[in-house]
Amino acid sequence: MSLQVFGLPVSRGVAIGRAVLVASSRVDVAHYFISPSEIHAELRRLRRARDLVDADLEALKRDVPGDAPTELVALLDVHLMLLRDDALADATRQWIVERHYNAEWALSAQLEVLGRQFDEMEDEYLRERKADIEQVVERLLRALDAHQGRRAPALPVEARDFAGEDPLVLVANDISPADMLQFKGSVFTGFVTDVGGRNSHTAIVARSLDIPAVVGAREASRLVQQDDWVIIDGDSGLLIVDPSPIVLEEYRFRQRQANLERERLARLRHRPAVTLDGQRVELLANIELPGDCSAALQAGAEGVGLFRSEFLFMNREDGLPDEDEQFEAYRAAVLAMDGLPVTIRTVDIGSDKPLDRMSVNELRHEHMLNPALGLRAIRWSLADPVMFEVQLRAVLRAAAFGPVKLLFPMLSSVREIRATLASLARVRQQLTDEETAFGAVEVGAMIEVPAAAMVLPTFLHHFDFVSLGTNDLIQYTLAIDRADESVAHLYDPWHPAVLGLVAQTIRLAVQAGRGVSVCGEMAGDPDFTEWLLALGLRSFSMHPAQLPSIKQRILRADTNRLRALPDALAQAEEPRQAWLQWSLARDAASLARAA
Numbered sequence: 001m002s003l004q005v006f007g008l009p010v011s012r013g014v015a016i017g018r019a020v021l022v023a024s025s026r027v028d029v030a031h032y033f034i035s036p037s038e039i040h041a042e043l044r045r046l047r048r049a050r051d052l053v054d055a056d057l058e059a060l061k062r063d064v065p066g067d068a069p070t071e072l073v074a075l076l077d078v079h080l081m082l083l084r085d086d087a088l089a090d091a092t093r094q095w096i097v098e099r100h101y102n103a104e105w106a107l108s109a110q111l112e113v114l115g116r117q118f119d120e121m122e123d124e125y126l127r128e129r130k131a132d133i134e135q136v137v138e139r140l141l142r143a144l145d146a147h148q149g150r151r152a153p154a155l156p157v158e159a160r161d162f163a164g165e166d167p168l169v170l171v172a173n174d175i176s177p178a179d180m181l182q183f184k185g186s187v188f189t190g191f192v193t194d195v196g197g198r199n200s201h202t203a204i205v206a207r208s209l210d211i212p213a214v215v216g217a218r219e220a221s222r223l224v225q226q227d228d229w230v231i232i233d234g235d236s237g238l239l240i241v242d243p244s245p246i247v248l249e250e251y252r253f254r255q256r257q258a259n260l261e262r263e264r265l266a267r268l269r270h271r272p273a274v275t276l277d278g279q280r281v282e283l284l285a286n287i288e289l290p291g292d293c294s295a296a297l298q299a300g301a302e303g304v305g306l307f308r309s310e311f312l313f314m315n316r317e318d319g320l321p322d323e324d325e326q327f328e329a330y331r332a333a334v335l336a337m338d339g340l341p342v343t344i345r346t347v348d349i350g351s352d353k354p355l356d357r358m359s360v361n362e363l364r365h366e367h368m369l370n371p372a373l374g375l376r377a378i379r380w381s382l383a384d385p386v387m388f389e390v391q392l393r394a395v396l397r398a399a400a401f402g403p404v405k406l407l408f409p410m411l412s413s414v415r416e417i418r419a420t421l422a423s424l425a426r427v428r429q430q431l432t433d434e435e436t437a438f439g440a441v442e443v444g445a446m447i448e449v450p451a452a453a454m455v456l457p458t459f460l461h462h463f464d465f466v467s468l469g470t471n472d473l474i475q476y477t478l479a480i481d482r483a484d485e486s487v488a489h490l491y492d493p494w495h496p497a498v499l500g501l502v503a504q505t506i507r508l509a510v511q512a513g514r515g516v517s518v519c520g521e522m523a524g525d526p527d528f529t530e531w532l533l534a535l536g537l538r539s540f541s542m543h544p545a546q547l548p549s550i551k552q553r554i555l556r557a558d559t560n561r562l563r564a565l566p567d568a569l570a571q572a573e574e575p576r577q578a579w580l581q582w583s584l585a586r587d588a589a590s591l592a593r594a595a
Contacts, residue, residue, distance in 0.1 A: 002242045005224075007192070007217030008488060009237035010203035014255045015190025015212040016248070017167035019228045019241075021112050021221060022105075022175070029141065031105045033187070034096070042096050046103040049143035054083055056139070078129070082136045087114065103144055111137045113226060169232055171224045190232035192220045192239050197481075197488030207521070210262075210545035214239055216488060265548035269300040273551050275533065276558040283551060284343070284541035286519060290329050293336035295544045300551070303341040305541020306407070306467070306519040307333060309391070310347045323390045323397075330398035343405040343467070343541075344395050345446070346388070348377045372481050377410035382419050392427040399439030406441045407467055412451040417462050444515070448472035453501040460512045467541070468505055470520030474498050493522055494576035503535050503566055510536040517541055527579065529553040531569060534562035 022031055034042050061076045082088060088110060095106035111134065118130035169190040191206050196215030206213035212234030214220075224230060224241055231240040231251050240247060273281040284305030285296035289312070296304060312321050312329055321329070334342050381388040395406055408420050424443065431438045445452070445459050448469035452459060459466055470493065475482045477498050480491045492498070502522070509516035517539035522528045524542030526549050532540070533554070540550060565582060572578035 002240065002244055002247070003223065005192075005217045005220050005239040005241065007214040007220065007237045007239065008196070008198055008203075009234055010196075010198050010215050011191075011207040011211055011213035011234045013190075013210070013212035013234045013258055014251050015167070015169050015232040015234070016251060016255065017169040017189055017230065019171045019224045019226060019230050020099075020168050020188070021109060021224065021226050022170060022172040029104045029108050030102060032102050033100045034102055036100070039097055039100070042103050043093060045144060046092065046096065046106070046140075049103070049140050050083060050089065052143045053136070053139045054080065056143075057083070075132075078132055079136050079139075082129075082133050083140075088133070088136070104141055107137050107140055107144075109226065116225070169230055171221050171230070173221045190234070191215075192217055192224075192230075192232055194218050194221050197484055198491055207524075207543075207546075210543075262548075265552060268548055268551050268555070269298070271300075271551070271555070273554045275554055276556070277560050279533070279538065279559050281533070281554050282517075282539040283547055283554075284341075284517065284519075284539065285544045285547065286541055287333070290332035290336060292544070293333055297337070299544035299547045301340075301544060301547060303343070304333065304337060305343050305517055305539070307342060307344045308348065309344055310349050313347055313349060320387060323394050326391060326394035327397045330395055330404070331401050334398050334402035334404060337402065339402060341403045341405055343407050343444070344398075345407040345409055346378070346381055346391055346395075348409040349380050370481070372475065378408050378416060378420060379410065382416065382423075385423060389423055389427050389430075392424055393431065393438075396427060396431060396438035396441065397436065399441045400437045401439070404439060404441045405444055405465065407444045407446060409446045409469070410448055410472070411445050411459070412449045414455075414458055417445070417459070421462065442515070446519075447505050448520075449476045450501060453505050456505055456508050457512075460509060460514050463514070465515030465517070466505065466509055468502060468516070468518040468520060468522075470498075470502065470518060470522040473501060473520070477501060493525075493528070494574075494579070496570070496573070496575055499531075499569055499575055502532075503570065506532070506535040506537050515539065524550060526550060526553050530557050530562050531565055531579070533557055533559055534565045 057076055057080050061073060061080075091113065092103075092106045092110045095101045095109050096103060099106075101109060114133050115130055118127055118133065121127045167189045168187050169192065170188045171192045173194045174196065175191065175193055188211070190211055191213040193215045194217060196203055198215075203213060203215050212232045214232055214234060214237050217237075217239050220239055224239075228241055229243065229248075231238075231243050231248070233240070233251070240251075243251070273283050275281065282302055283300065284303045285292070285299065285301035286306040286308065287293060287296060287304055288308050293304070307330075309326075309330075312326060330342075330344055333344075375383060381391070392406075395404065398404060406424070411417055411420065421443070428438070442464040444465040444467055445463045446469045447453050447456065447459070447466050449472065453473070456466070471482060474480070474491060474493050474495070478490060478492065478495055480487050482488075482491055502518075506516055506518075516537065517523075518532060518537060519541040522532070523540040524546035529540075529550055530553065542550065568582060569575040569578055
């Protein structure tokens, strides 16, 4: 039976495919695809883990004291029976063989299937056996982790379809940034999560990948079953489960139209971004890993405007990356860009980007009351000066191989500025004393808290350039946790206070002759392109997938005709409505000129 689930539209487009459920688990579960050649090894891992748990349970039975309640032995027998049951073992193997899931993922997927079957049982005693199967699976997961050793996740496989002709979409309660990194470049054509806001990390990554996504669809992972056919409507925030043939055909038509538009925009790749009145605009790419540079160049990026170095630190089992590992990663990006500038942001860990696989909710409830306001970004770096200076050394060494800019996140006070620059000076002196080769770097600060925007002249005095991180600037200006779907409706990039801070930052930086760019979501949103151009912004940085549509806006813009736009928005109580009226007038004028 077809059904619809509503959530928040966070990444445009339509995805149609079979659902892959990623279940929540009390045990940390890695999700990655294995190659066909690894199937037998993964099955051996699973078999060994099952044998270990079987032996453990048998040992427990043997050690039960003679005067212990008989129910205790009976419980262990139930667990042994479940462990040896084909419903768990065979089906788990099937996930590995047919879908190429790693063993942990296959187990959690099968647990999801069995859990629903138990939930539907009428007999209360049998229904309560769900807890037993959960405990057995948890033992297996721990055995895989502790006895077999969890290997590093495989590199994302090339886009291919393990379900034959059927594309796949991901349905989960939540997706951690670490798992998003694993899924990046993988087989999924769309995402749906139960939780999350418009600017949660999951939403941003999905949008940057140009993959249709819906978040905050609270019941999605409960209502959707493995292998269900689903449609993700990223334009309206709708998930359709088991669609009718008519609905399916309508959405396939929309998919074809979107693909044609994407191909048309791709033809602009090598065309310089110059407005109609001759203003040259720099279009840069945001990347997470050095391997992203190729996509940036293919999209026509003129450099990297934001290298989010924290992704080198996440999803690791062997501690933080040392200086040489970081140096190799930064140098790889510099060499890949072949003379184009690379802006490396120092690690921005915390808030919605924990080091491990914890979800945002887990981080919030189990470790910090409000991580967005806690130890994150530059605060985390300054609190661990050894780690911080290791990263600075790696960046400076990489700068010997090409143009590098160094960017510091979330600075808010002159005290932090001085501490940060003192660390940088200390590292430069160390490298000089050691006669270790390093390069010159331009030094910049992210403007992403209102305090930084309000004391911008201080920042411009100390830094060569500033970069607006609009996602966090909106979050902190409006006191909205952007990862919390319960307040997501209050997250408003059109809020007059936000527009005022952005406008003030760009104008003051331009007047001071300092470099200024925008690297947050606002840079990749075509609705803001003309307004940012009118303010004097000439450097945009975004995910490579967003570059073509922004370039198209720039090519059609005339900054002389845009001069009145900032004042019109600044004077409006509701800038969004004012912009809609202005854009309608613009389109009408364009049509008149064309006629």
